[in-house]
Amino acid sequence: MTAKILVSACLMGHAVRYDGQARPLVHPALDRWRQEGRLVTICPEMSAGMPVPRLPAEIEPGRSADEVLSGTARVLESNGGDVTAEFRQAAENALALAIETGCAYALLIDGSPSCGSGFIYDGSFSGRRRPGEGVTAALLRANGIKVFSDRDIDALVEAAGFTD
Numbered sequence: 001m002t003a004k005i006l007v008s009a010c011l012m013g014h015a016v017r018y019d020g021q022a023r024p025l026v027h028p029a030l031d032r033w034r035q036e037g038r039l040v041t042i043c044p045e046m047s048a049g050m051p052v053p054r055l056p057a058e059i060e061p062g063r064s065a066d067e068v069l070s071g072t073a074r075v076l077e078s079n080g081g082d083v084t085a086e087f088r089q090a091a092e093n094a095l096a097l098a099i100e101t102g103c104a105y106a107l108l109i110d111g112s113p114s115c116g117s118g119f120i121y122d123g124s125f126s127g128r129r130r131p132g133e134g135v136t137a138a139l140l141r142a143n144g145i146k147v148f149s150d151r152d153i154d155a156l157v158e159a160a161g162f163t164d
């Protein structure tokens with residue numbers, strides 16, 4: 001059976017981001033995978049009951065997604081609200097769906113406190129980036145799912161062996 005690919009809903013054009021927007025990704029491989037039924041779309045945060053729009057949230061400064069998953073760091077909204085439980089539930093939901101549907105790969109939008117895989121924001125809500133990953137990306141990777149960012153879709157094409 002051909003491995004499927006878990007994909008961020010906002011990359012697929014769904015307006016589910018915290019600001020009510022989408023970030024559609026245009027690439028011929030996405031069109032082909034969609035036609036072949038290989039894409040499994042999820043917004044982890046919405047799956048955990050978070051609304052659209054919602055306040056921006058970031059992992060607290062200097063802490064990692066792994067620490068969020070182990071219960072030693074928090075995810076906070078811009079007003080200080082603690083949404084750690086929702087972000088952990090979001091990650092669990094994404095992992096459960098990936099396992100249930102046979103996803104060996106994930107294509108997630110970078111920068112998100114859930115879906116980021118190369119960088120996230122530094123927790124100060126000032127727009128500063130730092131290297132790191134979101135909570136969902138970290139849990140997927142910890143369970144053997146190969147995560148690629150939207151910027152690395154060509155690497156996913158190569159790794160997944162889907163080239164024509």
Ligand code: SF4
Nearest residue numbers: 009010017043112115
């Ligand atoms: S949780 Fe992921 S899929 Fe949902 S809006 Fe944020 S980046 Fe997009």
